[in-house]
Amino acid sequence: MTDILSPGLILILGSLVLPFLKGIWQRGFMLLLPVLGFWQTLMLAPGESGAIEIFGLTLITIRVDALSLVFAYIFHIAALISAIYAWHVRDTVQHVAGMAYAGAAIGAVFAGDLITLFVYWELTALTSVFLIWARREESAYRAGLRYLLVQVGSGVILLAGIVIHQQQSGSIAFTKIGLDGLGPTLIFLAFGIKCAFPLLHNWLQDAYPEATVTGTVFLSAFTTKLAVYALARGFPGTEMLIWIGATMTAFPIFYAVIENDLRRVLAYSLNNQLGFMVVGIGIGTELSLNGTAAHAFSHILYKALLFMSMGAVLFRTGTIKGSELGGLYKSMPWTTGFCIVGAASISAFPLFSGFISKSMIITAAAGGGHWFTWGVLLFASAGVFHHSGIKIPYFAFFAHDSGIRVKEAPFNMLLAMGLTAFLCIAIGVYPAPLYAILPFPVDFVPYTVTHVITQLQLLMYSALAFAVLMRFGIYPPELRSVNLDSDWIYRRFLPRIVGAIRNGLAALQQGAETVAERWLRRLLAVVFHYHGPSGLLARTWPIGGAALCVLAMLGGFLLTYFL
Amino acid sequence: MDDPKKRYWLDEPNNVSKIYWTVCAVCAALFVADAFYHKHIHFGAEGWFGFYGIYGFVACVGLVLVAKLLRIILIRPEDYYDD
Numbered sequence: 001m002t003d004i005l006s007p008g009l010i011l012i013l014g015s016l017v018l019p020f021l022k023g024i025w026q027r028g029f030m031l032l033l034p035v036l037g038f039w040q041t042l043m044l045a046p047g048e049s050g051a052i053e054i055f056g057l058t059l060i061t062i063r064v065d066a067l068s069l070v071f072a073y074i075f076h077i078a079a080l081i082s083a084i085y086a087w088h089v090r091d092t093v094q095h096v097a098g099m100a101y102a103g104a105a106i107g108a109v110f111a112g113d114l115i116t117l118f119v120y121w122e123l124t125a126l127t128s129v130f131l132i133w134a135r136r137e138e139s140a141y142r143a144g145l146r147y148l149l150v151q152v153g154s155g156v157i158l159l160a161g162i163v164i165h166q167q168q169s170g171s172i173a174f175t176k177i178g179l180d181g182l183g184p185t186l187i188f189l190a191f192g193i194k195c196a197f198p199l200l201h202n203w204l205q206d207a208y209p210e211a212t213v214t215g216t217v218f219l220s221a222f223t224t225k226l227a228v229y230a231l232a233r234g235f236p237g238t239e240m241l242i243w244i245g246a247t248m249t250a251f252p253i254f255y256a257v258i259e260n261d262l263r264r265v266l267a268y269s270l271n272n273q274l275g276f277m278v279v280g281i282g283i284g285t286e287l288s289l290n291g292t293a294a295h296a297f298s299h300i301l302y303k304a305l306l307f308m309s310m311g312a313v314l315f316r317t318g319t320i321k322g323s324e325l326g327g328l329y330k331s332m333p334w335t336t337g338f339c340i341v342g343a344a345s346i347s348a349f350p351l352f353s354g355f356i357s358k359s360m361i362i363t364a365a366a367g368g369g370h371w372f373t374w375g376v377l378l379f380a381s382a383g384v385f386h387h388s389g390i391k392i393p394y395f396a397f398f399a400h401d402s403g404i405r406v407k408e409a410p411f412n413m414l415l416a417m418g419l420t421a422f423l424c425i426a427i428g429v430y431p432a433p434l435y436a437i438l439p440f441p442v443d444f445v446p447y448t449v450t451h452v453i454t455q456l457q458l459l460m461y462s463a464l465a466f467a468v469l470m471r472f473g474i475y476p477p478e479l480r481s482v483n484l485d486s487d488w489i490y491r492r493f494l495p496r497i498v499g500a501i502r503n504g505l506a507a508l509q510q511g512a513e514t515v516a517e518r519w520l521r522r523l524l525a526v527v528f529h530y531h532g533p534s535g536l537l538a539r540t541w542p543i544g545g546a547a548l549c550v551l552a553m554l555g556g557f558l559l560t561y562f563l
Numbered sequence: 564m565d566d567p568k569k570r571y572w573l574d575e576p577n578n579v580s581k582i583y584w585t586v587c588a589v590c591a592a593l594f595v596a597d598a599f600y601h602k603h604i605h606f607g608a609e610g611w612f613g614f615y616g617i618y619g620f621v622a623c624v625g626l627v628l629v630a631k632l633l634r635i636i637l638i639r640p641e642d643y644y645d646d
Contacts (some may be wrong), residue, residue, distance in 0.1 A: 139645075257630035258637070330571060366605035374606070383626050384620040398573065450603045457593045457615035464632045465584050465623035476631045482644065483637040491644055 008107025015099035040362030060112025078221035085416035088215035097130035105222035116230030125151030129214030147207035195227035237284025249380035256387035281376035291360030298353035305342035322478035327401030347389035
């Protein structure tokens with residue numbers, strides 16, 4: 001039994017028990033689920049197991065290797081941290097959705113075949129949308145619908161790709177696929193949507209800031225990193241990914257600079273961090289793939305930490321708009337401190353987690369001679385410190401004092417943030433345990449004099465740029481606004497087109513009806529002329545006339561019959 | 564919750580200036596640091612004196628200025644999508 005039970009199923013089945021538990025038992029059980037799943041993960045033997053025969057296909061529900069394990073470990077840790085962070089929430093829907101969602105993501109990284117992957121892939125979409133809807137506001141409901149449409153769409157494209165791929169290659173095994181033919185291209189596209197490739201990205205910035213305070217923390221961990229895992233499994237060394245990834249690192253940061261909703265700023269920087277991982281997959285060397293796995297691991301932690309600190313601000317103040325916040329370090333000192341740890345980690349300061357993982361990818365890019373990509377990654381590294389490392393803590397906790405005075409975040413939130421902050425620093429100071437679980441043997445030393453000095457130069461001069469721009473009033477102020485992004489296409493442009501077509505069709509229909517009505521009126525006039533009260537055919541005829549008619553008819557009949 | 568009238572260290576403009584000048588001093592020190600170690604490089608430009616600092620500064624100023632220009636095109640009122 002123990003070797004055929006996917007750890008993901010423990011969380012999914014366990015989440016179904018949650019509605020039958022009350023109060024502290026419910027929340028206690030919720031904390032227990034990731035622990036049980038983690039335990040089961042440790043018990044699994046390397047290799048494939050849990051085979052199921054269905055419609056003549058063999059599904060491998062559990063495939064354990066280094067790549068699936070590193071993602072499974074961090075997914076369990078993220079589920080546990082998110083559950084602690086959500087301890088105060090009295091909403092069974094969110095608890096069930098959160099655990100089932102985490103379970104689906106864990107199930108997916110253990111999937112040994114594409115059909116199993118597809119099932120869990122769709123399940124992540126269906127469960128996670130409730131974390132958005134649970135906000136119970138009109139805007140969240142609509143954003144959730146858009147999110148669901150995109151996510152399920154990704155699943156449908158994935159299924160189409162799998163079917164075509166299966167017919168061409170005869171295999172549904174989820175191994176290296178490579179971009180060759182229509183089936184793999186569709187699978188690649190499906191992964192790309194979930195990974196928020198440029199122009200396919202906007203569901204992320206649209207939906208994540210609309211979710212509940214605790215829901216966003218769950219969301220930030222799983223969906224996109226599942227896609228990174230899937231790309232690393234199916235398409236390592238695909239050169240196109242280098243260009244896609246480099247674009248992803250660079251363009252969202254421009255939006256991050258001018259965005260006012262601080263959780264949306266984090267969603268843009270999440271997109272930018274995914275870019276680093278995608279570049280690592282595209283380069284496809286052992287160092288770069290290790291870098292991708294390591295960066296996904298540390299990224300999930302510091303991104304959750306940043307979303308938790310902004311969630312705490314939203315929870316206490318009721319707003320997350322940079323234009324309305326400021327000076328909160330006075331009332332939320334602990335949250336401020338944890339946020340700064342997250343900011344230092346995402347910025348890859350030496351001794352913080354981002355430093356030991358991102359440097360692997362950048363070194364791999366430089367070592368492979370990709371000088372242009374390397375330059376873009378360096379630009380994005382400076383930029384991420386600028387908008388995530390400085391802007392987030394600065395506008396929420398410092399800047400001008402907004403006069404808002406609130407209580408410090410609840411204890412469970414502080415505990416979750418404290419644990420995550422500890423892990424961020426621990427990984428940065430002592431990366432060996434993380435390096436030990438990466439897919440390939442690690443031959444990389446992050447703390448060299450060159451690495452440390454050059455990284456400090458890059459970051460401190462970014463800070464200097466921020467300070468100078470602020471001091472001279474050049475830095476763009478936070479404004480109450482929205483910025484157009486690719487979601488404009490399906491929120492404004494397409495509805496307008498559809499509206500125009502609908503109006504056009506309506507006009508056409510009206511025209512057609514007018515013409516038809518005119519003809520109908522003419523017809524009725526003719527009928528009226530003959531059949532109306534004074535019409536020829538409506539006159540009363542004498543009975544003899546009728547008899548004469550019948551006689552003529554019968555005569556005609558007889559005549560034709562005998563002829 | 565604390566007293567809104569309480570003055571903090573950062574509330575003094577002088578102290579904010581101190582932070583500003585500290586950042587400047589650290590940057591100057593890091594610039595000079597390039598003279599004191601052997602830099603392992605992959606590309607020629609990396610070897611230039613103070614390359615990483617200048618690159619970071621120019622990148623960030625460029626980022627902000629371009630974003631500021633983009634905002635002119637992209638900005639919409641907060642209720643833009645609420646019909």
